[in-house]
Amino acid sequence: EVQLVESGGGLVKPGGSLRLSCAASGFTFRNYGMNWVRQAPGKGLEWVSSLGSSGNNIYYADSVKGRFTISRDNTKNSLYLQMNSLRADDTAVYYCARDSTISGVVTSFDYWGQGTLVTVSS
Amino acid sequence: QSVLTQPPSVSAAPGQNVTISCSGSSSNIGNNYVSWYQQLPGAAPKLLIYDNNKRPSGIPDRFSGSTFGTSATLGITGLQTGDEADYYCGTWDNSLGAGGVFGTGTKVAVL
Numbered sequence: 001e002v003q004l005v006e007s008g009g010g011l012v013k014p015g016g017s018l019r020l021s022c023a024a025s026g027f028t029f030r031n032y033g034m035n036w037v038r039q040a041p042g043k044g045l046e047w048v049s050s051l052g053s054s055g056n057n058i059y060y061a062d063s064v065k066g067r068f069t070i071s072r073d074n075t076k077n078s079l080y081l082q083m084n085s086l087r088a089d090d091t092a093v094y095y096c097a098r099d100s101t102i103s104g105v106v107t108s109f110d111y112w113g114q115g116t117l118v119t120v121s122s
Numbered sequence: 123q124s125v126l127t128q129p130p131s132v133s134a135a136p137g138q139n140v141t142i143s144c145s146g147s148s149s150n151i152g153n154n155y156v157s158w159y160q161q162l163p164g165a166a167p168k169l170l171i172y173d174n175n176k177r178p179s180g181i182p183d184r185f186s187g188s189t190f191g192t193s194a195t196l197g198i199t200g201l202q203t204g205d206e207a208d209y210y211c212g213t214w215d216n217s218l219g220a221g222g223v224f225g226t227g228t229k230v231a232v233l
Contacts, residue, residue, distance in 0.1 A: 045210050047222030059221045100172050106214055106222060108157030108172040115166055
C-alpha cells in the first residue's frame with residue numbers, strides 16, 4: 001500500500017525556517033517524481049514545488065522561489081522541503097504528493113499524504 | 123492567484139447530474155493533461171480523473187472528464203450525499219514560470 005507521511009510542521013515566527021519531511025513507502029520511491037502542494041486555512045490548493053525522480057527537473061511556484069528548497073534522498077525514501085524566510089502567508093497545510101507516472105512529466109498526483117500544518121505567526 | 127477558473131459552487135438533488143467547468147489558457151489546459159481532485163471535509167485531496175478523462179482504479183464511472191480547447195469539465199452523474207466535497211482541476215503550465223496550477227475550487231452541495 002502506498003503511504004506518504006509528512007512531518008516537521010509547527011509554529012514558527014516570521015522570518016524563521018522549517019524543514020518538512022515526507023516519508024514514502026509501498027512503492028519504488030526512486031522511480032517517481034514528487035511534489036509539495038499547500039492549502040491555506042479555508043482556501044484552495046496551491047502547487048508549491050516539483051522534483052524529478054533523480055533530483056533533477058526542479059520547479060517552484062513564484063510565491064516560494066528563492067525561499068524554499070525541495071530535495072529528496074532516494075536511499076531513505078524521503079522528500080524534503082526546506083522553508084526559509086517564512087511569512088504569514090505561508091501558513092497552510094503542506095501535502096506531499098506523488099506523480100501519477102514514472103515518465104518524468106508531471107501530469108497529475110495520484111497519492112497524497114495527510115498533510116502537516118505550518119503556522120507562521122509572532 | 124489561480125490561473126484556472128472554476129465556479130465557486132454547484133448544487134443538485136440526489137440522483138441528479140452536475141458539471142463543473144475549469145477555464146484556462148493555451149499555456150496550461152490547451153497543451154497539457156488535466157486532472158481532477160475531490161477533497162472531502164477534513165481530508166487530503168483524492169485523484170478522480172487524470173489525463174483529461176481517465177479514472178484511477180476504484181473511482182466509479184459516475185465521474186467523467188473532458189476537455190475542449192482551453193477548458194475542461196468534470197461530470198458527476200447520479201449525485202450522492204457522499205459526493206458533497208470540494209473539487210479542483212489541475213494541470214501544468216508551460217509559461218515562463220513553469221509549474222503546476224490548480225483551479226479555484228468548486229463546492230458541490232447535495233440538496
